[in-house]
Amino acid sequence: MKFNAILLVLASLCLEQASAVTWYFLRWYTPDTSAEFIKFSMDMVAPTLPQAATYYLWPGLQDVGTSGVYQEVMDGRSGTWWIGAGWCCSNPTLSWGGGFNVAGQTTTTIDMVRTDNTDWTSTLTQGTQTVTDVFPLSYKNFNQALLAIELYSVAWDFGPLVFKNVVMEMNTTQTAWCTSAPENYNSATSYTMSTPVVSTSNGITTCSIALVNMTGPA
Numbered sequence: 001m002k003f004n005a006i007l008l009v010l011a012s013l014c015l016e017q018a019s020a021v022t023w024y025f026l027r028w029y030t031p032d033t034s035a036e037f038i039k040f041s042m043d044m045v046a047p048t049l050p051q052a053a054t055y056y057l058w059p060g061l062q063d064v065g066t067s068g069v070y071q072e073v074m075d076g077r078s079g080t081w082w083i084g085a086g087w088c089c090s091n092p093t094l095s096w097g098g099g100f101n102v103a104g105q106t107t108t109t110i111d112m113v114r115t116d117n118t119d120w121t122s123t124l125t126q127g128t129q130t131v132t133d134v135f136p137l138s139y140k141n142f143n144q145a146l147l148a149i150e151l152y153s154v155a156w157d158f159g160p161l162v163f164k165n166v167v168m169e170m171n172t173t174q175t176a177w178c179t180s181a182p183e184n185y186n187s188a189t190s191y192t193m194s195t196p197v198v199s200t201s202n203g204i205t206t207c208s209i210a211l212v213n214m215t216g217p218a
């Protein structure tokens with residue numbers, strides 16, 4: 001399963017009891033709770049998977065109450081990466097979306113969009129494979145966007161994790177949330193990032209980052 005960091009205590013108490021989790025993530029926040037993320041998209045480059053192990057690599061959104069995480073998880077457990085979208089883990093309980101295998105060094109385009117006042121829509125595309133799933137999560141106020149590496153009893157041994165063309169949209173006219181550096185959880189991650197490009201139109205601010213390269217443990 002996949003857990004957000006704030007639920008670490010819960011996570012250690014329940015499903016992944018026996019294994020040690022290691023987190024690396026970058027996180028962007030809304031300036032205040034009146035603003036919400038309304039889109040999060042990127043091109044995610046699959047690293048070469050070293051072995052079958054519980055590697056979870058994902059972009060995701062967390063809500064103000066940190067009730068869970070809406071995410072697209074690249075999962076290494078079978079020995080071949082599999083990527084799919086879903087809401088982890090309860091409140092509400094939703095079925096996981098569809099997905100597909102991805103080969104190392106291929107790029108998957110990931111799009112998460114708040115499509116209306118009910119639904120978010122996830123679209124994943126890699127080569128000729130594409131899946132779309134709808135999740136009734138618009139009532140959540142997503143105030144955190146994360147690029148995360150979540151590892152259970154395995155080290156970050158797959159090299160850099162690269163995200164290209166990262167786009168975040170938020171219903172605010174503020175821009176510092178984009179132009180300032182993201183939170184680097186526990187200063188755990190070495191990363192390089194291109195300078196964000198920010199624009200505001202009709203009350204929506206768009207933040208575009210051409211390259212986020214999570215190069216390894218700090």
Ligand SMILES: *[C@@H]1O[C@H](CO)[C@@H](O)[C@H](O)[C@H]1NC(C)=O
Nearest residue numbers: 034035036117171172173203
């Ligand atoms: C952002 O959108 C949410 C959901 O529609 C709304 O509740 C909130 O008031 C909006 N905030 C701004 C600043 O427009």
Ligand SMILES: *[C@@H]1O[C@H](CO)[C@@H](O)[C@H](O)[C@H]1NC(C)=O
Nearest residue numbers: 160161162192211213214215
């Ligand atoms: C990411 O960083 C690593 C380590 O510096 C580098 O070798 C690699 O070329 C970078 N990837 C991209 C796409 O810039």
